[in-house]
Amino acid sequence: MRKWGEMHPALRAVLVGVVACAAILAAGLILGGTLEDAVANAAFYALMIGGGVFFMTTRFPTDAAKPDEPGKFVIFLRFPDSSPGSLSSTWQMGVASPGPGRIDFQPTVHGELIASGRSKALTGLRATEFPPRKANRQDAKQEVPLDFHVISLNSDAGVIDIAAGPATLQNLQRVVLTPS
Structure with missing residues (x-):
């Protein structure tokens, strides 16, 4: 059903x-x-x-937004430890290209995979002690689907949160957290 x-x-x-x-x-x-x-x-x-x-x-069809290229994933990204008043609680949708210890993130227009904004290279990614959690209502207010999961990673720029589908998160963790 x-x-x-x-x-x-x-x-x-x-x-x-x-x-x-x-x-x-x-x-x-x-x-x-x-x-x-x-x-x-x-x-x-x-x-x-x-x-x-x-x-x-x-509101957000989770299966419709898939990048054309293999090895790229649709994710939501935020920097929770940013200074107050910045975009610390705002999720940004984009396409991630993962590599060992690194993610290249290109922000996109919501609902479409059209690039908007400057690409970010997130380097030095390491696992945190926090387990993945399901997206909650506060996340859903910013277009993150409730069936997505959220993980936290340490990076050279501080802690980052990544929200994506469970299978996508497993693939990201496998690629990013595997030593080269």
């Missing part, structure tokens, strides 16, 4: 809206409300819930 929902986000939103409408309509009638009030409430909340589901599932 989940795979079908990923292939048809609009139909999934309609299905969720219909189920929400039926449940809210039944609850309104069982609680003794008038038919008009129950129908109005059910229609309103069904549209709100269905619309929310649709926009949440189409």
